[in-house]
Amino acid sequence: MAVGTWRRRVLVVEDHALMRSLVADAFAQRGFEISTAPSAVEALRLVDSADPDLLVTDIDLGSRPNGVELATILRERAPHIAVMFLSNLSREAAAAQARDTVEGASFVNKGAIGSVAELVDAAEAVLADRPVEHLSGASGAQGALLRLSPAQRETTRLLAAGLTNAEIARRRGVSVRAVEKSVERVFQALGLTGDDGIAPRVAAATLYTATFGDPEAGL
Template identity: 45%
Template sequence: MSTEWARRVLVVEDQSALRVLLCDLLQRHGFETVSAADAATATQLFTEFDPDALLTDIDLGSRPSGAELAAMLAELAPHLAIVFLSSYPRAAAGATAMGIPRALFVPKQTLDSPRTLIDALEQALSTQPVPDAGSVLSREGLGALTRHQLDVLAMIARGWSNDRIATETGSTVRAVERSISRIFDRLGVTGDPTVNPRVAAAATYLAAFGPSR
């Protein structure tokens, strides 16, 4: 049985009205969102929310800028899809958007056509690198997991507790719990009271990759 899951977008925009509009637009297209007005707040939300994508303005009215925020989060989470939404001229973003590989740039002037933004997010999400594990990723839903989620699943397969995973990844226990819940949903191991989802998820990983070191 397939499990529906919503991709998560961290929206960073200093104009409150536009921030609300963007979140509403994304939610109507099936995304789950959380928003921030500045990079400092976005960084705090990042760990708890575990987003699949970052949608950010470049000029946030304060430092760090949206470009600096994106560069920092891309280092922390290489799986993160990044879309810049800005009133800057497109050429100002450079050949690669603000120097970040695979990031995309959408001018704010095109927001009169919401499809432009949704298409950009879909494109960014579809071009993120996936772990090179051969055909095993197509089995048992593993292909739906991000690199970060596969790393967490490997720790589960080692028998690590949520506390230890949090320490190892530099996250909070709550963030780890949210990440694990999403992993279970994507693997389709929830909903059956006779199945322990942690054991089932670990077994799925071990069947595909063997014992985790």
């Protein structure tokens, strides 16, 4: 697989079936891998297998947990999941509901978007928010590392710090299988197959450390 060809994953949570379908189709057409759920309860059942880079959720889901509560739970499991809230509330009112709860979340007013394509554009902007601007022009494996989602990059950091899949699973509060799938996607994104005689885990750790420095900082 070519470096950087892995598909970003989005979990769409919306209790209105038509809106859920429209949003999911728009993301799929843009190349995202999609999982959908009509409620927070169903989303929580899916999240280990979905392993999303981005959560797109209405705030009012018609039942509890609501979208803010769902995002809070997911952030506790995987702090680097990007979050976009859909709402009929104004941006200010929606933000007030989630203030000090879901850091860095984006808010989109349903009535203000002209098409679902605009929603995907907004999501692209959320996912493009990178903390390593000085390296944004990198190419090859390093460029692929910088293009990983925050969640994928955190997985790579934990690998580089020497954590096993089981230890990463305990830290993130997800299943070992979910971590295994996430690690596989990281290796695919970085073009690490082991064909050159170097174990992908070792190669990913070396690449992370060369790019970002000590992976154990903050552990």
